[in-house]
Amino acid sequence: MNMHKTDAERPDNVRPWGHWEVILESPSHKVKRITVRPGGRLSYQKHSRRSEHWFIAEGRALAMLEKKSLTLEAGDSIDIPVGAPHRIANEGNSDLVIIEIALGTYFGEDDIVRMEDDYGRA
DSSP: OOOOOOGGSSSGEEEEEEEEEEEEEEESSEEEEEEOTTOOBEEEEESEEEEEEEEEEEEEEEETTEEEEEEEETTTTEEEEETTEEEEEESSSSSSSEEEEESOOOOOGEEEEEEEOSSSOO
């Protein structure tokens, strides 16, 4: 029996909206595969030490960037500047898969400032 868990199965990577796994991490960038379940959405948040680039790999997303809503589909991407409020939601019937590339000097989860959150974390 295989007792090793993938990143997606580890409790620190599971969120109420889905899960994420780190694909690559270096001092200058971090790459994650983020899966958002149908009906799930991340908090409306910003970062002070990193920018992000989201590439939609599967599904359909409703992204909010600085209070502007954008519909994104597989193959689309969006850049999130440092300090810009943003969120992404899955309003479809299947999983939304995003490849996130973060660029900056620090990638810790404590660099998240939540302004709104459906799960009581703001």
